[in-house]
Amino acid sequence: MNEFELIARYFGSSHHGADVLLGVGDDAAVLDVPAGYKLVAAVDTIVEGIHFPLNSNAGDIAWRALAVNLSDIAAMGAIPKWFTLSLCIPQVDESWLKEFAESLNHLAAQFNVQLVGGDTVKGPLNISVQIMGLVEQDQWLTRSGAKAGDLVYVSGAPGEAAGGLQLLLHPELQISQGEQVHSSYLINRFLKPQPRVELGRLLRPFANACMDVSDGLLGDLRKLCAASECGAMLRLEQLPRSASLAAIFDEDRSEQLMLCGGDDYELLFTVAPSNISQVTQAASSCAVPCTCIGMINQSNELRDVKCFRNNHEVHVSVNGFDHFA
Secondary structure (H helix, E strand, O other): OHHHHHHHHHHOOOOOOOOOOEOOOOOOOOOOOOOOEEEEEEEEEEEOOOOEEOOOOOHHHHHHHHHHHHHHHHOOOEEEEEEOOOOEOOOOOOHHHHHHHHHHHHHHHHHOEEEEEEEEEOOOEEEEEEEEEEEEEEOOOOOOOOOOEEEEEEOOOHHHHHHHHHHHHOOOOOOHHHHHHHHHHHHHHHHHOOOHHHEEEEEEEEEEEOEEEEHHHHHHHHHHHHHHHHHEEEHHOOOOOHHHHHOOOOHHHHHHHHHOOOOEEEEEEEEEEEHHHHHHHHHHHHOEEEEEEEEEEOOOOOOOOEEOOOOOOOOOOOOOOOOOO
């Protein structure tokens, strides 16, 4: 099978929505952006051994490649519409490609996002997805809008995905039979992150700042503060506690995973105190818990995030993930 046969068999499709004027198979896609909307674009690359363990299942890799991009769209409050795929593989393995394509198509259908082009090359396994979405004129979310007095919220339970990765990387960890259900849950949270697209859309009218949590809650809150030129107080006792994390890891390790683990793809956002009821309503509407974990304050020092436990300041030395640290 050559490159063009591979694309046609696993990624080519003539079934596009009316907004795809030209899709897979040409030099570029032609897309129709409706009046009153702006185009939102993001790109992420995942590399074997860095973003997913060696010998991961093809279906899990495909899911992750698209999900992390959907999470970026969610953080902007946008509607995902189209994506392109750059696939670098060491060889043509038809069973691997079939599993990869089926998982990719399954997640794409779940969020009604269409593959409209890409590239396939030979080399070390890595996948790049560029995703495009739509958001109403002047109504997108950014990480730079946090204001002093805002409450800081996070969706879901940060740390679960990082706990799952630890279990994948360290199969020697002793897991009792009673802990198996928690172990499986945590591993699935890493392998198949759930993009919070619906929540992002619901937050759009009242959130002042928003970003997704990919490199660790503490490190990403510092990025939000840097962009917003403010500081924050993080209340450790208010962090959402995962029953599955607590079942596998001790309290200190669980908290470290919550603060610095990464790979959660939850939403971190700030709102004025007057909008607490709207956060509650949005969380209930999309069945995603959202927890207040701190407050934004005025600060002259960028990325100034202070951690407190029961009103006593706590020094946390570990930051989030950094490719070049």
